Structure formats: C-alpha cells, structure tokens
Amino acid sequence: PDALEPLAAVVGADLKAPLVDGREVRYANLDYAASAPALAEVATHLFEVLPFYASVHRGAGYASQVSTSVYESARSAVRRFVRARPDDAVVFTRNTTDSLNLLAGCVPEGADVLYLDIEHHANLLPWQRRAHRSVTAAPTIAETLGRLESELAAGGVALLAVTGASNVTGEVLPLAQLAALAHAHGARIAVDAAQLAPHRRITAAPEDERTAIDYLAFSGHKLYAPFGAGVLVGRPDWLDAGRPHLAGGGAVREVRLESASWALGAARHEAGSPNVLGAAALARAAQALGALDPDAWHRHEQQLREALASGLEGIRGVRVHRLFADSLDAIGVVNFSVDAYDAGLVAAFLSAEHGVGLRDGRFCAHPLLARLGLPSGSLRASFGLGSRLEDVERLLAGVAQLTERGPGIDYTVDEGRWVP
Ligand code: PMP
Secondary structure: OOOOOOOOOEOOOOOEEEOOOOOEEEOEEOEOOOOOOOEHHHHHHHHHHHHHOOOOOOOOOHHHHHHHHHHHHHHHHHHHHOOOOOOOEEEEEOOHHHHHHHHHOOOOOOOEEEEEOOOOHHHOHHHHOOOEEEEOOOOOHHHHHHHHHHHHHOOOEEEEEEEOEOOOOOEEOOHHHHHHHHHHOOOEEEEEOOOOOOOOOOOOOOOOHHHOOOEEEEEHHHOOOOOOOEEEEEOHHHHHHOOOOOOOOOOEEEEOOOOEEEOOOHHHHOOOOOOHHHHHHHHHHHHHHHOOOHHHHHHHHHHHHHHHHHHHHOOOOEEEEOOOOOOOOEOOEEEEEEOOOOHHHHHHHHHHHHOEEOEEEOOOOHHHHHHOOOOOOEEEEEOOOOOOHHHHHHHHHHHHHHHHHOOOOOOEEEOOEEEO
16 A cells, blocks of 8 residues: 555544534644554453453453453563563553553662653653762764663663653664663663554564563553553563562452551552453454554655655745654654744644644753754654545645744634634
8 A cells, every 4th residue: 555545443533623614624644653542443442341340360250350361461462562571470451552561660779770861751750869870962863872881881771761752853763772781780671652552563572582571561542552551571570570561459368457468460550440351452452563564664654754745845934843863663643843933823824724733842851952952843744554645745735834824823722613
C-alpha cells in the first residue's frame, strides 16, 4: 500500500471538525504521538469482553473466571509483543508514567540512575527524585554515547534510563548500542517505549544478551488502545525485592494487623481491582501491531514522514527541528516552528481554518526544548496507522496559507467551536 491509504482501520477516521466559518471538514488527526485513535479491531474486542465484566482473581463465578483468563492472556500477549524473557514480570499499570514511577521505587537503594536531558518528564522526574546523574546529549548520537560511556565508567550506576524514540522530534535512539554500553559497565537499561512501541517491533530479549533490554514501559493510549492502561515489562528480581507500588488487596500473601508479607511477581505491584478492559485492549492492539507486515508498515510511515518534513522545509520561514546530526531513523513525528508566529497561534489557525489537529508547547520535555533553543515551545505533527497523505497535505497547505496571511490572527474557543 502507498501512503495515500491508511494501513489500518481506526475509530474516528471520519470524524468531522467544525471550522471557524461554520463549515465542517474531515478531521485531519496529526496528533497520534499524544494519543493514537483506537484500532477498529480493538474496539470490537472490547465489546466481546464487556459481557464478562467481573473482578479478576477473586471470584469462582463464570464471568470472573473468563475475566481472569482475559487478563492473564493479555499479560502473555504483551510478553510476546516485546519478545521478552520467559521469566520477565509483566505488570499492568495506568500508563508509562506509572510504570516508570513503579520501577523507580524498585531500583536498589544507593545506586545511581543515569539519564539524558532529552527525556520526556515521565522518564526524568522519577529519577530526579532519587540518587541520579544526568548527561547532556551532544549534537551527535556518537558523541552522546561517548558521554554516557564516561559516566558509566565512573561506576556506581545501576540503571541507564533512556527513551526509545523522542516524543519531540521522533528520532530513534540506538537501543542495542545503549544496552551493550550499560551492560558492559554492570548497569541495566530501562527503555521508555511510549513512542517507540507504536512504531517499531521491539525485542527485549535478543539472541545477543549484551543488547537485551532489561525494562520496557509503554502506554495503551499511544498504542491504538483506550486510555487507562500501561505496562512495565522486565527482570523480576528488582521488582520482587522492591517496595510494592500500591498497598492494598491482591498484593499480599498474608496480612496481620501490624504487618504483611507481600506477594511476588506482577501481583506485588497491582493492588486493587485491575483495569481488565484496558489490559485486554492494550494486548489486542499489541497483537494487531505484531501482525503487521513490517515492510508495509515502515514504507507507510516513511513516505508520510518524508512528505511532511520535506514539505515543511520547503515553506519559507518554517524550521524543522532535530536533535542529532547523525540520527538514522525516526518515527512518525515531525517538530517545527513557523518564524514570527507563536506556536499556539499556528496550532489554533490550523484547527480553526483547516480542521488539522496537532500539538504545540513544550511536550513535557522542558530541558529538551531549552537545548533546542525553543523556550516558548514549538509544533509537533505526528501520525500513524490511520493516517493518509491527505492529512499531511492539509497541514502543509494550512501552514503555507498562514505564512502568506501574516500574524494578525486571533481565535478563541467557545463550547468546542472556534470563534474569531
Ligand atoms: N514517555 C514518552 C516518550 C511520551 O511521549 C509520553 C507521553 N507523551 C510519556 C512517556 C508518558 O506517557 P503517559 O502520559 O501515557 O504516562
């Protein structure tokens, strides 16, 4: 298939967006990196599971048994999706943020966590709150690896926490190299895969142990499933020794009035009634991604990315931002600014006059935006399986029109509608 056609059916593909002049147009969703629309097959699966709505692991009733089996099968599907080790824990959480906070509570005391300045806050703040070291990324990936190596060689680092792909620029980091580097210095690697997992097959346990990923975190809502479920996959020892993420029912083996013995495995961190529907949806989305033809998937994404990036670069006054001069791979995310225009105004114009949705701001990555010299933010267009070339063309036409109109434009939103 070429980029003119979506690669998969998504819910809301024909959504209409109201324009400021009263017309309605098909909504061009270029905000997949924030939350991707649910796959149609994920929505269908939810309706199959809904009749069995019942608490898991607690009831002997039929619905409870089915619900429990759906939940545990979802765990297995996630394990297969990231090609994890058989003994890896698969813990269901609320989202990537929750997963990384959970992990932060399990890293052995006293050891440092190392991270870069290009991270999403979810992969920065949980580490900043404990013993940590940070490294400023260099203008090239090669030099950045060198800086990380020096820091690792100094000793005392238990974990290197790094993103799989930047949520701001889409650039993909060389995970195998990073893993080998961490392991060579006795550290583990945790990958924030919130952006990578919806775009690339990930192998947590490749044949070459040195390049294995010890921990992976991602969110259902970026993986074509609804909000509310995320996952942490990884080596069980720290997780079993660490502090239970939540204290409550299901996470314990035996409770006495003044003390408790905590469960091991995923249960230790999953106190309370779990989000069975969220887990089932996330797992079904993972299965669907796993079944995609990798070549068609890659071609669809790269054709759209090329059209978007080169189209933007061809408009006077538009700058496309990237982090590294030597990055070889990027997911469906393009970051840009329009000179002389506030990013918020560009986003409002594209929405109000063209029905195009994208994100402006600092993308929960303040240190990264500071290093790009964009303290007041920029724009991010992002796409995925349901995207078409027409979406990209609408964005490009809108940006070109704006640069011709001049910046004297103003809008506000009134009950979900744009008013001049
Ligand atoms: N990491 C990255 C790279 C992200 O893009 C995001 C979401 N913007 C997160 C973490 C946090 O994900 P969530 O909000 O689902 O916890």
